[in-house]
Amino acid sequence: MKIRIITLLTIISALLIGSCNLDENDGPANLEITFNHRVGNMDLKFDTIKYTNAYGNDYSVTTLKYFVSEIILTMTDGTNAILNNVFYVDAQDNNTGKIYINDMPVGDYESISFVFGLTEQFNISNLYPNPPESNMEWPQPMGGGYHYMKLEGKFDSANIVKNYQAHTGRLMQTPHFIEVNLNFDTPMVLSYDGEYNLDIYMDINNWWVNPNTLDLNNISGIMGNEEIQTELMENGSNVFNLGNLD
């Protein structure tokens, strides 16, 4: 299911009154944002213990599902294009992870930001009754809402294979979502009627390091663990980077 944003794109009114060279002849551009998943420089391969994290655990990934919300693209003049919505990504499902925007204002963009996880307006139990999003539910006795992320797999610990589950979310009343800010090296120039694809990359290895070096032996049954929830999401600020616009 390609996420098509036709009318959801909310252009802040500042865009209309700002200094961004828009006039009646400036139509929209088409932008596809794709979330990709890597370990280091390699595309993520599931189910095989072949990766090594900073702590030294050899690990695999069997599941990677997450939400991002409130994507904002900022022009060089400071005006924002805001996607006030939620996007579900299952790294093993090619029908997810692509956000198609067909009324993107033309102009020069300097950065993109998004919330990893769900902001409070989107993190309400039963807001998504249909699968696959419904299977991300975060139970009521732990505060309700939805998992921000399910990152699961296996790792080798002293020649014993064990399971890990990096499940993040709002623990009771404490949200843990993070804002990710990514700057373009050179402005992303969107022209009238152009077709563009912007790649965003998650490096799985970075979930386990910077600033907190994590041992996968401690990443199990962590949904109620405030300290590890916080550490994981601190690392989460550094797991994304940008590819080239094409």
Add this chain to the structure above:
Amino acid sequence: MRSWISILFALLTLMLVHGCKKDVVPDIPIEVYDPTPYILESPNGFPDLIIPEDNPMTVEGIELGRRLFYDPILSADNTQSCGSCHNPAFSFTDNGKRFSEGIDKIKGNRNSMPVMNIGWMTSLFWDGRSPNMEDQALQPVINPIEMHQSWPEAAKKLNEHPSYPDMFFNAFGVRQIDSSLVAKAIAQFERTLISSNSKWDRYLRGETPLTQSESRGFEIFFTEKGDCFHCHSTILYTDNLFHNNGLDSTYTDIGHADFTKNPLDVGKFKTPSLRNITLTGPYMHDGRFNTLEEVIEFYSHNLVWSPTIDPLMKKVSQGGVNLTEQEKMNLLAFIKTLTDTTFTNNPDYSDPFNNESF
């Protein structure tokens, strides 16, 4: 003016007809295919129901499907129906049996699954080999250890039946019965088999309180203490996915891998819903546990490692989630609140042959 022309035309027609020989006018009433659409509501909080475009729900289709579900005509020797192994009193499972016996007295190797809330399921059978009910309903009829009848033979018997051709016409507009129409009718009936009125549902609606033990069991279920909720998730109490839940170190019945041919799926089976689980024993795909107490004991202390065990089985190295005796009792008390006797006693779901001659 127009009405005068109509009357004149009618009179002329009458005169013409009257002047003709009687056998020129067909004596058979013209049949009209005009099925009654049936709106199937999804209960509050449940996911949207997806009805296939090529099998819209109708009153006539559901009634036909109900009769076919309970009619032993679909078995080779006319002794077994779908309902034989899917009894509503047991939430449409096989009367407490571990394995079901086909018409040739041969037993299968997997426990009969409940036909309940399956309108929301994206795959059917323990191994997930069927994508929908229209496909699933085709299989037990021809399975040599179940109803053991070819579809041409089943269709022949139905086509020669005094009532079925008319019922198929009313449901689908055609008299020529084939396997796909039989499966469509059964699927329509099965989509109506919705359970959403357990004590838990009534609690959610504010109609009844939970006991202290049930509430504590709820907290065990929905925290990582018991960690049941990751697989038995959502209001359906299943994620409709496949997991190796740590039953065995090696698997002779390889489960989902039987269908996908992917070695990573060895030992994975479809998560069953826990709604009405008190009625559907014995438990697991092979019915190895007779009671829910045994099931809770398994998840608490007896998990076994195997290469494809699900990462969600967190405490396998400790045998399981290590619940105390009191916690086990509380968890079971909560699970019992998922029983819905208004579902098992619903007259619309019952065997129509018990009440009338057909």
